[in-house]
Amino acid sequence: MKNRWTLYDPRLASMLIAPVLLLLIFFLVLPIAVMAVYTFFTFVTAGVETSALTAANWHEFLTDSYYHGFLLKTLRVGAMTALLCGVLGYFPAYFIWATSFKHKWLLLLLLIVPFWISFTIRTFSWINILGEQGVINVALIRMGIISEPLPMLYTEGAVIMGLLHFLLPYMILNVYVSLESIDRTLIAAARSMGCTSAQAFREVTLPLSLPGLAAGLLLCFVLAAGSYVTPQLLGSGRDALFGNLIYDTIMSELNWPMGATLSIVLFVVLGFFAAIYTRYMGMSQIVKGLGG
């Protein structure tokens, strides 16, 4: 019989993947494709555009330094956040991996708990620390060190701190996963061959954990550069990032073609970094870091 179904028939597979495929096509692929077309539409007035094709949006983006400034600032904030995450995140990851503490799972659980707490709440809770009536200012004034509250909130530093707070668990878990996969006998071997612990770390542990560090850096960079809520809550108008620019262009100015253009720009720029990364590292490390 020609049409008999085999045990692992591709036809059954296509039925099984149909729902997710439809979802991905209609909510991910098609929207980005339509958005790419929209970048060539003509903006008439707020909320109105025609399908007459034009390169005006791209021309405006490429020539106006207003947009370049936003893009550069976004990349700078993203890179700074990712680097800080890398430096600050490596220590806890290493500590959890190397400690002989019996309740290691508790340390790991504490890293996962923030993922469950609403991101908006975690972000605004910084107002209680950095604000004029926040812990730091009130404590310093009480101690008589300062008489006027320090302006810490609504600065770029506050935005980076909020992003750091949001992204550190991603980084720590990524590094921890790659440390976990290191064969510990390698380190013992290095030590028995006369390496000091610092040398063993430099020559064995650190290089072998680089894939996790790299995955964490990419993840933190992309998520920081694409953020919207954090600059909105913790930054002043001047600290807005590209995500805020996109939101305002679409939701306030109702300039859809320009909003689409800016979205595609961000998509391409971040995709470029991700492509460089996967070129050298592959996708598997990111998959592991996301919980696979």
Add this chain to the structure above:
Amino acid sequence: MKVGRPNKEGRWAWRLTGFVTLCVYIFMFAPIVATVILSFNASMFGGFPMTGFSLQWYGKLMANEAVLAAFRTSLWIALVTAVVTTAIGVVTSFALVRFEFPGKQTLSTLVILPALVPETILGVGLLVLIKAVDQPRTMLLLVLGHILLAVPYVVLITQARMVGIRRVYEEAALSLGASRFSSFREITLPLLIPAVVAGALLAFTISFDNTSASLFWRPAGVETMPTQILSMLKISISPEINALGTVMILVTVGIPLIGGLILQSLTRLKRRDEPKEEAR
């Protein structure tokens, strides 16, 4: 095994590592603790110093109709998202792990993209699409959007577990005359339960917590919990928001913790039922 620290240099490095780790943990939890403490503050202003203990802000919260409505909306969206995403995710990872089909590699990359593409871009893209075909923003759209955002995580979790379930069990059931569906229901699904529960919980929190994309997708006049908090923050930072934050923390941390405990006791019960080792 401790990783080398008999020499002096190593001891100092280890102490430094421990110190930075402690600081990072404090950094992670200090703002949250401050928010919880401030929610009990009697003062009219949302900030320090504490002027006394009071539950008045929780009372105010319970009487705030807008907040309650947003809470109900978010709860429903998150429940539907959790159920549907888990179903889609389980079926997808079953196909990805057990079957060979053209485009499998592409699909497994495509399916994690929603977790990597910034929400702003996903948000704008979907809006542009429905504008292009002249459709209004609806609740259905918002829910389907949340499903898209949660699907990568559920697929990754169930896939990891599915790889560990040996296919001979299913095949044995099939060869004994079980139908495709009943072999899946009787054999695969029970073995997959921990991943199903974990995936559903994660999908729930992802949806309940989603802010940026929801700002784009929500129908006019609808507020979800996070967007409601954002619009409250635009007006002022009142102690009511601290109380709201505390309630949310209780909900979103409490549900997974309880789920985890249930899961643990389930596995313990199962172990008692079948003392033989389980293939992993």
